[in-house]
Amino acid sequence: MYTGEKLSLNTIEDSFVELCFNNASGSVNKLDQQTLEELNEALDCLSQTNNVRGLLLTSEKPAFIVGADITQFNQMFSASEADFLRTAAHINGVMSKIEDFPFPTVASINGYALGGGLEVCLACDARVLSTDAKIGLPETGLGILPGWGGTVRLPRLSSFITALEWITSARQYSATASHRAGVVEMVVEPENLRSQSLHLLYKMAGGEIDYFESRQRKLSPINSNPDENIEVVADSFCDMVIAKTKGNYPAPLKAIELMRETVKFTRDKAIEYEASTFYKLSQSSQARALIGLFLGDQYVARKAKGYALALDKKLPDVGMTGVIGAGIMGGGIAFQTAIKGLPVVMKDIQQSALDTGINEADKLLQKAVAKGKMDNTKAEQVLKIINPVLNEEPLADCQLVVEAVVEHMPIKQSVLSSVEQQLATDAIIVSNTSSISINQLAKSLQHPERFCGMHFFNPVHVMKLVEVIRGEQTSDQTIAAVCNHALRLGKKPVVVNDCPGFLVNRVLFAQCFAMELLLRDGVSFQQIDRVMEDWGMPMGPAYLMDVVGLDTIVHCYSVMTEGLPERFVKKDKMPTEVLLEAGRLGQKNGLGYYSYQASEGGKPQKNNDQRSIDLLTSITGNHCEIEPQTIIERLVLPTAIEMSHCLQEGIVDSPTEADMALVWGVGFPPFRGGICRWMDEQGIDAVCAMADKYSALGELYKTTDALRTMAADKKTFYG
Numbered sequence: 001m002y003t004g005e006k007l008s009l010n011t012i013e014d015s016f017v018e019l020c021f022n023n024a025s026g027s028v029n030k031l032d033q034q035t036l037e038e039l040n041e042a043l044d045c046l047s048q049t050n051n052v053r054g055l056l057l058t059s060e061k062p063a064f065i066v067g068a069d070i071t072q073f074n075q076m077f078s079a080s081e082a083d084f085l086r087t088a089a090h091i092n093g094v095m096s097k098i099e100d101f102p103f104p105t106v107a108s109i110n111g112y113a114l115g116g117g118l119e120v121c122l123a124c125d126a127r128v129l130s131t132d133a134k135i136g137l138p139e140t141g142l143g144i145l146p147g148w149g150g151t152v153r154l155p156r157l158s159s160f161i162t163a164l165e166w167i168t169s170a171r172q173y174s175a176t177a178s179h180r181a182g183v184v185e186m187v188v189e190p191e192n193l194r195s196q197s198l199h200l201l202y203k204m205a206g207g208e209i210d211y212f213e214s215r216q217r218k219l220s221p222i223n224s225n226p227d228e229n230i231e232v233v234a235d236s237f238c239d240m241v242i243a244k245t246k247g248n249y250p251a252p253l254k255a256i257e258l259m260r261e262t263v264k265f266t267r268d269k270a271i272e273y274e275a276s277t278f279y280k281l282s283q284s285s286q287a288r289a290l291i292g293l294f295l296g297d298q299y300v301a302r303k304a305k306g307y308a309l310a311l312d313k314k315l316p317d318v319g320m321t322g323v324i325g326a327g328i329m330g331g332g333i334a335f336q337t338a339i340k341g342l343p344v345v346m347k348d349i350q351q352s353a354l355d356t357g358i359n360e361a362d363k364l365l366q367k368a369v370a371k372g373k374m375d376n377t378k379a380e381q382v383l384k385i386i387n388p389v390l391n392e393e394p395l396a397d398c399q400l401v402v403e404a405v406v407e408h409m410p411i412k413q414s415v416l417s418s419v420e421q422q423l424a425t426d427a428i429i430v431s432n433t434s435s436i437s438i439n440q441l442a443k444s445l446q447h448p449e450r451f452c453g454m455h456f457f458n459p460v461h462v463m464k465l466v467e468v469i470r471g472e473q474t475s476d477q478t479i480a481a482v483c484n485h486a487l488r489l490g491k492k493p494v495v496v497n498d499c500p501g502f503l504v505n506r507v508l509f510a511q512c513f514a515m516e517l518l519l520r521d522g523v524s525f526q527q528i529d530r531v532m533e534d535w536g537m538p539m540g541p542a543y544l545m546d547v548v549g550l551d552t553i554v555h556c557y558s559v560m561t562e563g564l565p566e567r568f569v570k571k572d573k574m575p576t577e578v579l580l581e582a583g584r585l586g587q588k589n590g591l592g593y594y595s596y597q598a599s600e601g602g603k604p605q606k607n608n609d610q611r612s613i614d615l616l617t618s619i620t621g622n623h624c625e626i627e628p629q630t631i632i633e634r635l636v637l638p639t640a641i642e643m644s645h646c647l648q649e650g651i652v653d654s655p656t657e658a659d660m661a662l663v664w665g666v667g668f669p670p671f672r673g674g675i676c677r678w679m680d681e682q683g684i685d686a687v688c689a690m691a692d693k694y695s696a697l698g699e700l701y702k703t704t705d706a707l708r709t710m711a712a713d714k715k716t717f718y719g
């Protein structure tokens with residue numbers, strides 16, 4: 001009846017028709033512009049056909065529809081409001097056509113139906129879900145909301161509470177949860193999906209099952225259920241969202257407000273309101289940031305795969321790997337390797353470190369078992385493939401070895417040179433150093449081309465980022481193999497060039513130095529932490545220093561002042577040094593900027609400590625609070641300027657990778673989209689003006705030529 005590139009319409013039997021999504025030009029079905037146009041044409045074709053008894057919607061791909069094509073968002077959201085609303089009305093018209101046919105419609109959902117994909121299904125009279133499928137409305141996670149009728153149909157089909165939960169959480173739901181919530185009518189085994197869906201459709205067409213009632217519900221205002229007081233429920237969801245997000249994410253709040261309002265309306269009026277709110281959210285800085293991160297994630301993954309594919313010969317996957325050092329990082333890396341099913345040799349010089357490494361891995365596995373994420377057999381298998389050893393010989397079979405011993409150059413050099421003797425001639429060695437130059441370490445090796453940095457973040461099993469640090473002599477083959485390996489470990493590799501602090505710590509230390517200047521001016525570290533946490537950072541800088549360890553921080557300061565002395569200037573004693581000299585190491589000895597006591601669960605609890613305030617006032621003579629905005633500008637600006645230096649020097653290839661690295665590596669607030677995105681949102685000229693305002697504070701605040709040129713040319717990082 002209709003054949004397009006994205007879908008086709010065919011008569012099945014007995015005047016029943018099947019609309020099958022089967023994207024001929026891609027691996028998945030998306031609800032992109034072309035699919036929507038073809039859907040519209042196919043539906044028009046169907047409405048001109050006589051005697052149709054029912055419509056079945058299916059997919060030939062492993063997933064029904066994974067959602068909108070997010071690469072088309074920029075274009076769609078840059079239209080004028082009037083044009084946007086015209087497009088939205090057109091698309092909503094297509095959805096409503098499905099709902100208004102004079103015969104029943106059933107969506108037969110396999111794999112995933114997300115976002116617009118689920119909204120198509122909600123327009124149908126019934127949904128049958130495969131037991132292994134997942135559905136959800138992830139839009140608020142991108143700073144927008146479901147814009148093709150999702151906020152209107154979901155509360156009418158299931159309940160107001162379910163709709164608020166699904167839309168504000170942006171989560172994907174299992175078949176069982178979806179059925180329990182009343183979002184789908186049936187859940188069936190994958191092999192029976194089509195036949196059972198058809199069976200349901202026949203029954204609806206034959207009058208055995210009434211579909212008019214649910215259709216009528218979707219067209220009408222919600223008859224408020226006395227158990228479900230709309231106002232009370234909406235208020236409590238607002239409170240929950242604000243508690244979780246500090247109000248930094250407007251999309252879920254706007255979605256709640258919208259649904260609170262539109263439950264009183266009929267379908268078409270409610271959909272008009274939805275489109276208008278959708279447009280407003282699409283223009284928010286948070287939507288730009290979150291959509292940018294989604295696309296950035298894909299860009300980084302493509303680039304990492306590209307490194308491997310660009311080489312002449314396809315790289316074999318790394319088989320056996322080794323980790324030297326079973327401490328916090330080495331133990332974490334060994335665990336992460338084993339949990340991905342890859343055997344790993346874990347070497348240390350102390351039996352106690354090996355025992356701790358295995359015990360920590362066991363604790364994490366037991367937690368996963370307790371949460372039902374893994375069974376005992378799998379947990380035992382993971383532990384079995386970690387081979388703890390005290391001598392080097394078992395490393396001989398490893399194709400890739402991660403050095404994660406103490407941060408001490410001579411020790412690392414001797415470990416690297418010794419392990420190189422053990423390994424095969426094509427094996428790769430990487431160092432997890434957080435501050436020692438990769439080029440310096442490479443000097444201890446006979447084959448520096450097979451060496452680079454592989455900087456994991458703590459805790460390894462949680463933090464997604466891995467900085468892959470290219471030394472001057474690192475070969476492309478090595479970068480490719482290490483990126484490939486990072487992907488197999490489920491990590492996000494960003495390739496950077498060697499420099500003091502590499503990328504993430506270099507810009508982070510610009511912020512730490514800026515913090516020391518603020519402390520020198522007598523500003524309260526508690527206020528600094530509070531302001532930066534409100535700004536969206538997962539923890540304030542003083543707290544972060546305590547977590548990392550003040551000894552480690554001060555050690556890294558010397559790396560930065562030696563490596564980049566023009567900006568990382570240490571005139572007087574740093575406040576952090578003063579605390580360190582008083583024996584305050586941070587969380588590791590319970591005394592840092594704050595003091596710490598173990599909670600019942602064993603986690604360190606942060607408390608204010610007058611002794612650290614006294615130590616600081618002894619050098620500053622003051623402990624005061626200032627304008628929060630000044631704190632933000634004085635801390636964020638040096639981060640931005642240092643990132644501009646990194647881009648200018650080619651330490652990182654692109655603003656996208658720079659932003660992704662900061663979000664993944666230090667938890668830079670996702671709703672701000674990264675430091676380059678932050679500069680774009682301020683305006684590059686405003687960033688330069690801000691730098692001029694603070695120029696008296698030193699070189700950390702001196703803007704780069706690159707930023708001045710961008711400002712003059714009215715350019716932005718994201719175009």
Ligand SMILES: NC(=O)c1ccc[n+]([C@@H]2O[C@H](COP(=O)([O-])OP(=O)(O)OC[C@H]3O[C@@H](n4cnc5c(N)ncnc54)[C@H](O)[C@@H]3O)[C@@H](O)[C@H]2O)c1
Nearest residue numbers: 325326327328329330348349353404405406407433434458
């Ligand atoms: N801790 C972090 O947050 C973090 C984050 C990123 C990178 N790093 C880097 O990772 C590396 C390890 O740090 P960590 O925090 O795990 O240290 P750690 O002190 O917890 O562990 C170091 C381990 O190395 C072992 N070791 C020392 N000499 C050895 C040798 N010759 N052969 C084998 N093992 C030896 C020690 O016994 C110890 O178990 C350092 O280079 C550090 O800079 C640490």
